[in-house]
Amino acid sequence: MGILVRKLSGFSGLVQDNMYRFQGWRFLTLGRALERADALTALLHGLTDADAPEGALDLAVEVADSVITHRRRYSVETSRDTVIDLLALDADNPRSVLFQMQVMRAQASALPNALDNGRLSPLLRAIVPLESLLSVVSPEKIDADQLCTSAPSWQAFLT
Secondary structure (H helix, E strand, O other): OHHHHHHHHHHHHHHHHHOOOOHHHHHHHHHHHHHHHHHHHHHHHHHOOOOOOOOHHHHHHHHOOOHHHHHHHOOOOOOHHHHHHHHOOOOOOOOOHHHHHHHHHHHHHOOOOOEEOOEEOHHHHHHHHHHHHHHHOOHHHOOHHHHHOOHHHHHHHHO
């Protein structure tokens, strides 16, 4: 596994440092952000549920490689709200769902035909509402099942 991780890290470094920023790179970046957001929501869905085993919140922070950030930012023990805040709603944390949504929006905005007669493309129309909701919702309004639902059901977060 160590060899595989080194090779994948090397490939990722090549992509980030040497690949020309054309449409293929944008789709590669979109896909990586989508996979990260999907993995994070699945992780949060399973580990922030009320029925999750003891230590699940600490495991979520560890798996998301955010232990140091959590300790620096929150002087309290790991709690459901701090984990959701850091791993789902923190716009400055590259390991958060919201950060990945911002990456997706930026890359989708740079694609050809991102605007069609002044209207957002279908891809941007899917990204923007989710990004907006994640930007304004508070951690206590999110339950584990809502992390894996579609945008219309997220409207309940705002009430």
